[in-house]
Amino acid sequence: GEYKNKQRVLVFCSRGVTARSRHLLEDLRKLLPHHKKEVKLDTKDDLKSVNEIAEIKSCNSTLFFESRKRQDLYMWASKTPHGPSAKFLVSNVHTMDELRMTGNCMLGSRPLLSFDTVFSSQPHLKLLKAMFIDIFGTPRGHPKSKPFIDRVMSFGMLDGRIWVRNYQIMDAVDGDKKAEKVAAHAGKELTNLVEIGPRFVLTPIRIFNGSFGGPTLYANPKYTSPNATRQAAKTQYGEKYSKRRQANDFRKEKEEINVVPLSDLHDTFS
Numbered sequence: 001g002e003y004k005n006k007q008r009v010l011v012f013c014s015r016g017v018t019a020r021s022r023h024l025l026e027d028l029r030k031l032l033p034h035h036k037k038e039v040k041l042d043t044k045d046d047l048k049s050v051n052e053i054a055e056i057k058s059c060n061s062t063l064f065f066e067s068r069k070r071q072d073l074y075m076w077a078s079k080t081p082h083g084p085s086a087k088f089l090v091s092n093v094h095t096m097d098e099l100r101m102t103g104n105c106m107l108g109s110r111p112l113l114s115f116d117t118v119f120s121s122q123p124h125l126k127l128l129k130a131m132f133i134d135i136f137g138t139p140r141g142h143p144k145s146k147p148f149i150d151r152v153m154s155f156g157m158l159d160g161r162i163w164v165r166n167y168q169i170m171d172a173v174d175g176d177k178k179a180e181k182v183a184a185h186a187g188k189e190l191t192n193l194v195e196i197g198p199r200f201v202l203t204p205i206r207i208f209n210g211s212f213g214g215p216t217l218y219a220n221p222k223y224t225s226p227n228a229t230r231q232a233a234k235t236q237y238g239e240k241y242s243k244r245r246q247a248n249d250f251r252k253e254k255e256e257i258n259v260v261p262l263s264d265l266h267d268t269f270s
Helices: 019-031 049-056 123-136 177-186 226-257
Strands: 007-014 063-069 072-078 087-093 108-115 146-158 162-169 190-196 197-208 213-219
Touching: 007 019, 007 049, 007 072, 019 063, 049 063, 063 123, 063 190, 072 123, 087 123, 108 123, 123 146, 123 197
Parallel strands: 007 063, 108 146
Antiparallel strands: 063 072, 072 087, 087 197, 146 162, 162 190, 162 197, 197 213
């Protein structure tokens, strides 16, 4: 088809990302033939410079992975340069090489995007769905894409988090007309899905009106930062330690109170 929907996605990350995060980035670049690369960003606070980089690269969408404390990974999805943009916490990351799934697909093929029904019911999820379609949907006729659809990208919603999976569409009969007729007569399903990878989970944090900032359109009330989670775990461990100390002090006090008095014959055999 003719190349009309000219979506270009800038995919890059900040400095300090872990090896697993870097492999996830490379996997996503393989799945997005309409992506453009950029070197790691060295800024810490001001992400407005990403808009300038996207403008130089002629990109109208951006996927930016931001690393904090060399252990927490955040993902920004933005429509540059005017917005909107969304920030997610990335967790449960498993890359293609790590999973070694049996699924496979053609490099540069176009995906079907499958969304949970809840993405059509809530306003902020409708906005995220539209952004994901622009970012992960390969435009028809893109020079680096193949004119085939042999995989499905699934966006499921569970526990307030978005679960992203990538599957190959496997044809059981592979064009055998006779086998197709037999399967149709028996009522069997001819296609099934085989997972390729990568897989990861996105926890929505905030949706902004602008690109990488601006007025907040949505804030997740159930979001807990990784720092708060680690602090709660340390506090819980500290409570266990304090309880153990209190039990030891109580035992010592009890031993001091309940001292057995010496009898008159205690030094008989000394």
